[in-house]
Amino acid sequence: MSTDNSTYYPILLNLNGKSCVVVGGGRVAERKIAALLEAKAKVTVISPEVTPIISEWLAMGKLEGIMEGYDSQYSSDAYLVIAATDSTEVNECVYIDSAARGQLINRVDCPEQSNFIVPAVVRRGKLSIAVSTDGASPLLAVEIRQKLEQEYGEEYELYLDFLGELRLLVQDQVLEAQERKRILKTVLELDVLGSIRNGSFNKMRLFEKLLGVAK
Structure with missing residues (x-):
């Protein structure tokens, strides 16, 4: 479990073909799913409702969907789990279940209940530049990323x-x-x-x- 004074170890994960679960179907979940798909992960979304874009991805077969509320059995075999609902109670349940199983878990609304956080990233083909403030100010990380996007073009x-x-x-x-x-x-x-x-x-x-x- 992360704490306010945590120092994170930067690492790049190979998620190609790995089972990753995103709990939630809103805009935040959509962004997380997009990044996982880019990494060629095998993604499952768990949510009774999803955005139009997630729905389109489901129709195209880019990911699997469980169109129900969260149940711990749905993520039991996942390598990585992201809790991205608008319910603090559900997100906490996802964290508790995933942490107990030793899974990689990111709770988007509470870095302290995550064993990894996701940096702001600039991608240019094989070039990846990650920016993190260790959860102190995600908005600053985004601002720095935007400046890097201008400096490191296509x-x-x-x-x-x-x-x-x-x-x-x-x-x-x-x-x-x-x-x-x-x-x-x-x-x-x-x-x-x-x-x-x-x-x-x-x-x-x-x-x-x-x-x-x-x-």
Whole structure:
């Protein structure tokens, strides 16, 4: 159980295919579900009523739905549980049940009754930047995230794809460890982002320049 003076350990979870339950069907639950779906989690929503967007996701088969009030049996096998109803009593029940089972539990209206909290996140493809105030001011975390979104634009997605591909090529073709490190450091000194922004980005030409062999 979290306390006011908790210090959180930053971590990125692989939820691909993991069973995750969101209790609640309102706007907050909708945002939580969207993030879980983006992480490729296997999501179940528990709520007698849901937003139109959640209803659309259900119709598309993106998640499963139990259109009833909360019952502990519905989340017994979940890896991660989020309590996001507008009822403090229900959210507390979800927390008590999940904590007793040793599950990852986030109660959106009470960080103190959570064993993890969700940071504000900027995503640009493979780049993830998380901002947290340890629950002290979620609104400030959102404000900082919005500033980061302006600084780290959509071009970073292509940039990270390029860097990842280059790293694999270097590992495959360059034998000396120091030379591999030199190449991967050199590319960060080039204005690749500028070329992406102005439309002159040429991946093959950069590979040739950095590796000395046309790809």
